[in-house]
Amino acid sequence: MPALGTKARILRAANRRLQKGGISRLSMRTIAADLGITPMALYRHFRDKDELLDALSQDALNEWLRRLQEIGSESPLKWLHESFERFLAFALDSPTRFEAAFLLPAPKARRFPDDITLRRSPTLTLMMNHIERAQFEGSFCRDESPEYIAMTFWALAQGLVALFRAGRFTGATEFRDFYLRVTARCIASFRRS
Amino acid sequence: MPALGTKARILRAANRRLQKGGISRLSMRTIAADLGITPMALYRHFRDKDELLDALSQDALNEWLRRLQEIGSESPLKWLHESFERFLAFALDSPTRFEAAFLLPAPKARRFPDDITLRRSPTLTLMMNHIERAQFEGSFCRDESPEYIAMTFWALAQGLVALFRAGRFTGATEFRDFYLRVTARCIASFRRS
DNA sequence: TGTACATCAGTGAACGCGCGTTCACTGATGTAC
DNA sequence: TGTACATCAGTGAACGCGCGTTCACTGATGTAC
DSSP states (O other): SSSSOOHHEEEEHHHHHHHTTTTTGGOHHHHHHHHTTTTHTTTTTTHHHHHHHHHHHHHHHHHHHHHTSSOOOHHHHHHHHHHHHHHHHHHHHHHHHHHHHHHOOOOTTOOTTHHHHHTTTHHHHHHHHHHHHHHHHBBBBBBOOOHHHHHHHHHHHHHHHHHHTTTTTOHHHHHHHHHHHHHHHHHTBBOOO | OSOOOOOHHHHHHHHHHHTTTGGOOHHHHHHHHHHOOOOHHHHHTTTSSHHHHHHHHHHHHHHHHHHHHHHHHOOOOOOOHHHHHHHHHHHHHHHHHHHHHHHSTTTTTHHHHHHHHHHHHHHHHHHHHHHHHHHHHHSSSSSHHHHHHHHHHHHHHHHHHHHHHTTTOHHHHHHHHHHHHHHHHHHHTTTTT
């Protein structure tokens, strides 16, 4: 009864490794050791370390997309608040996958403005859709484009979490308070005046 | 005529190394090789690699503080705009030192809110002074504390630069435009309404 | 002025480590006839 | 139903690399008397 294929088990072990020790301590050898397997067995499932890292990051990005998609389609403003909260939750409750999703080198990352405008990024597109809805409804101002606003949100959330991860807050509680206040304020700053 | 002591030359070489290759490729051996010196010679000047890294980051933080201090004391609002521009310039024209200042692990980093409120961070204190002046003059609203506002600015600027460094912008020009627009907007959002 | 000695920057070989990856292999499982 | 063969997950030893750091040293420079 192989509930999980070896490939999936490798990714899970890699995530665990990532959790303690971070990227720098993630090696083919440690992952294999955690699984009670020879390092070379990994090469049966991934061409090389880069491919494994890539799978890891894809996996985590999918998880993030899934969390975003799970948000109920209430009012667009509520959706935006909720998306900020989910980003925070993702960063706090799964620092591993958060790190894999956003901190591993991502060769295929979408670029602003072209890729974004062309809706090539699934997560940012999702966010932009709700921003557009908010603008359409009249609850958001229209002087800025959805991609501009989405990218602003993105930068702010990333910056806040980066400071937290760099140990710039006394504790998680202080961080949570600050994060929620700042992001709420940022959303508010785009409301129709 | 030793224009530069060996210690200073080591730090300069380390900065150069940091420039190409980043932190991960910064090793005692490569630094020494760049100087045409034996790796062990470095240990005459630094107890170990950590101490060298620490000196590197202190050095870069001082450079950043110096750049902030050089801003003329015009109106507080102009000062804040200028500080954002200098942060951008620092990130773009000296990515090396920027990386050393903000991306190297900083064991002594000040924490929000305690250390900040107590004015333990020289750069944030400088920024908070101008925010206070703006509030006193009446050009900034008073519903938020200077430390809250300063930390918000800080997170936003860091987040923007992090996205740029992660290759999320088509080019430096697009980034510069976006950065300046977003930060100006953020400053504006704290003006008295 | 000359000698003895301490200081100190830098040398060069070596140690032990963890890393990604190579190579030739074993042994079980599935499939074709 | 039995045999021959391909497939495929995993093994185990080894290679070559760059790393931080140890150790005992050399040789020049400064200082005390």
